[in-house]
Amino acid sequence: MGFVVAIDGPAGSGKGTVTKIVAERENLISIDTGAMYRCVALECLNQGIDCTQIGRIEKVLEKIDIRLEKEQGEQKVILNDKDVTTEIRETRVNEVVAKFAAIKSVRNKLTPMQRKMGEKQDIIMEGRDIGTTVFPNADVKIYLECSVEERANRRYKQNLENGVESTYEEVLKSIKERNRLETEREISPLTKAEDAILVDSTNLTIEEVVDKITEIIKRKRI
Ligand code: DC
Numbered sequence: 001m002g003f004v005v006a007i008d009g010p011a012g013s014g015k016g017t018v019t020k021i022v023a024e025r026e027n028l029i030s031i032d033t034g035a036m037y038r039c040v041a042l043e044c045l046n047q048g049i050d051c052t053q054i055g056r057i058e059k060v061l062e063k064i065d066i067r068l069e070k071e072q073g074e075q076k077v078i079l080n081d082k083d084v085t086t087e088i089r090e091t092r093v094n095e096v097v098a099k100f101a102a103i104k105s106v107r108n109k110l111t112p113m114q115r116k117m118g119e120k121q122d123i124i125m126e127g128r129d130i131g132t133t134v135f136p137n138a139d140v141k142i143y144l145e146c147s148v149e150e151r152a153n154r155r156y157k158q159n160l161e162n163g164v165e166s167t168y169e170e171v172l173k174s175i176k177e178r179n180r181l182e183t184e185r186e187i188s189p190l191t192k193a194e195d196a197i198l199v200d201s202t203n204l205t206i207e208e209v210v211d212k213i214t215e216i217i218k219r220k221r222i
Contacts, residue, residue: 001118001119002118002119002120002121002122002123003028003122003123003139003221004118004122004123004125004135004137004138004139004140005022005026005028005123005124005125005138005139005140005141005142005217006125006130006131006134006135006138006140006141006142006193006196007019007124007125007126007127007130007142007144007213008126008127008128008129008130008131008132008141008142008143008144008190008192008193008196009126009128009142009143009144009145009146009190010128010145010146010151010175010178010179010182010190011151011155011175011178011179011182012146012150012151012152012154012155012175013144013145013146013151013201014144014146014154014201014206014209015126015144016032016034016126017206018144018201018206018209018210018213019032019124019126020075021206021210022124022210022213022214022217023124025210025214026124026214026217026218026221027122028122028123028124029117029121029122029123029124030075030123030124030125030126031068031114031117031118031123031124031125031126032068032075032077032126032127033110033114033125033126033127033128033130033134034097034126034127034128035068035077035088036066036068036110036113036114037097037100037101037106037110038077038088038089038093038097039064039066039077039079039084039088040057040060040061040064040100040101040106040109040110041088041093041096041097041100041101042079042084042087042088042093043060043064043079043080044056044057044060044096044100045092045093045096047060050096051096051099051100051103054103054105057100057103057105057106058105061105061106061109063080064079064080064109065078065079065080065081066078066079066113068117091164098178098181098182099181101128101182101185102181102185102186102187104187107187107188111129111133111134111188114127114130114134115134115135118135128182128188128189128190129188129189129190131143131192131193131195131196132188132191132193133188136193139220139221140197140216140217140220141193141195141196141197142196142197142199142213142216143192143193143196143197143198143199144199144201144209145192145198145199145200145201145202146200146201146202147202148172148175148176148179149172150202151175152168152171152172152175153168155171155175156168156171159171197216199212199213
């Protein structure tokens with residue numbers, strides 16, 4: 001088993017950005033497990049399968065091949081040999097992914113794949129259930145918190161930068177709904193592991209969050 005850093009927290013807490021920077025600094029392989037759930041949702045969407053068709057979803061899972069690769073410094077997501085790095089971030093995927101992520105067979109397929117990724121390399125893995133389910137014995141567990149208003153604010157600004165039309169109220173509503181789905185679902189809900197260190201990013205810059213987490217890792221890694 002390599003050295004494992006688990007980072008969990010809600011959408012918009014800054015997890016993704018922070019994980020990538022910390023990975024570079026600490027020489028860890030960064031793994032975005034949300035991208036894997038997005039691949040399942042995308043493949044089902046492409047095949048016209050909705051989240052109630054469990055039998056058909058299980059057929060998809062039997063054959064699915066998901067690879068997270070680094071190409072010229074860029075993290076790429078490869079689904080069945082196709083680069084879907086951008087496609088998995090589309091609105092149509094955002095709208096359904098939480099429902100696919102709540103399905104037992106989907107989690108039963110992806111969790112062992114994620115564990116395998118931590119077997120032989122030093123990793124920093126981000127998601128919702130890394131410290132609770134995927135790596136309950138992780139060397140470092142961080143739970144990244146952030147107020148729902150600030151998360152909506154960040155996502156709204158991101159949308160403006162990316163030319164995506166939305167109002168702050170719409171973004172806030174959608175973040176609250178996603179939060180509800182993720183924290184109230186039956187299997188592996190989003191929750192802080194008892195032994196995770198809570199980092200609240202509401203009033204911190206990315207740089208400050210990175211420094212805090214790097215500090216925590218350094219203390220454990222000596
Ligand atoms: O982090 P993200 O927004 O890309 O995650 C996409 C979806 O997958 C989101 O609905 C939460 C879910 N997810 C999960 O249930 N468990 C994980 N370990 C990672 C993501």
